[in-house]
Amino acid sequence: MEGIDKNKQDQEKLSAAKAAFQFVKNNDVVGLGTGSTATFAIEELAKRIQAGLKIKAAASSVKTEELALSLGIPILKLETLGSIDISIDGADEFTESLNLIKGGGGALFREKIIASLSKNSIIITDSSKKVDRLGAFTVPVEVVPLALQYVLNQLAALNGKAVLRKMDEKTFVSDNGNYIVDVDFGLLDKPEELALALNQIDGLLAHGLFIGLTSKVIMAKGDEILVFE
Numbered sequence: 608m609e610g611i612d613k614n615k616q617d618q619e620k621l622s623a624a625k626a627a628f629q630f631v632k633n634n635d636v637v638g639l640g641t642g643s644t645a646t647f648a649i650e651e652l653a654k655r656i657q658a659g660l661k662i663k664a665a666a667s668s669v670k671t672e673e674l675a676l677s678l679g680i681p682i683l684k685l686e687t688l689g690s691i692d693i694s695i696d697g698a699d700e701f702t703e704s705l706n707l708i709k710g711g712g713g714a715l716f717r718e719k720i721i722a723s724l725s726k727n728s729i730i731i732t733d734s735s736k737k738v739d740r741l742g743a744f745t746v747p748v749e750v751v752p753l754a755l756q757y758v759l760n761q762l763a764a765l766n767g768k769a770v771l772r773k774m775d776e777k778t779f780v781s782d783n784g785n786y787i788v789d790v791d792f793g794l795l796d797k798p799e800e801l802a803l804a805l806n807q808i809d810g811l812l813a814h815g816l817f818i819g820l821t822s823k824v825i826m827a828k829g830d831e832i833l834v835f836e
């Protein structure tokens with residue numbers, strides 16, 4: 608990561624995670640994100656439960672659910688929840704206008720459902736994630752396998768350079784049994800317009816542009832905590 612070493616970055620992730628807990632109350636349903644930053648929040652939540660906090664949680668991925676259960680965090684099924692009090696998740700990029708790119712870990716669809724259900728959707732980040740314009744990080748999209756070629760055609764028509772995500776030389780498959788395609792649209796002047804265009808593509812289950820879904824971003828920078836809302 609440019610300009611920040613990993614230890615410092617992890618320290619910032621942990622500080623941002625801790626700062627998010629001022630907003631978590633007893634009896635809340637808490638949405639849990641996925642990724643290295645969300646993992647700091649999940650570990651912190653487990654400590655607070657051991658200290659007496661009473662919450663139930665919903666997980667944005669199989670990995671997060673397994674980690675949460677292993678730490679004694681009670682997990683509710685996402686499909687049973689009509690709303691979530693607060694969610695805590697990471698991001699790959701964010702702007703001061705609270706637009707995000709997410710999905711570096713492939714969990715974008717469930718993360719988006721959780722963010723959409725959340726009354727208070729909190730993003731926690733280290734200082735490397737703040738950008739003036741989204742798009743240096745490619746936009747992940749989740750694609751139903753049988754629609755792959757159709758979706759690739761539509762992405763090309765939007766001038767996106769698409770790469771099918773692989774892991775260990777095999778096609779990456781999401782928790783929902785779908786493919787992830789990472790799309791380079793260059794730096795985005797109008798992320799809202801791109802999000803609307805991607806919403807129109809049949810077979811494209813979800814994209815990693817989170818527009819208007821975030822209540823606040825808590826970013827740690829060194830010893831400082833900055834809140835964007």
Ligand SMILES: O=C[C@H](O)[C@H](O)[C@H](O)COP(=O)(O)O
Pocket residue numbers: 640641642643644645696697698699709710711712713714715718
């Ligand atoms: O699919 C993964 C998520 O959207 C993550 O929240 C995002 O990729 C950020 O991950 P990390 O905290 O590991 O940088």
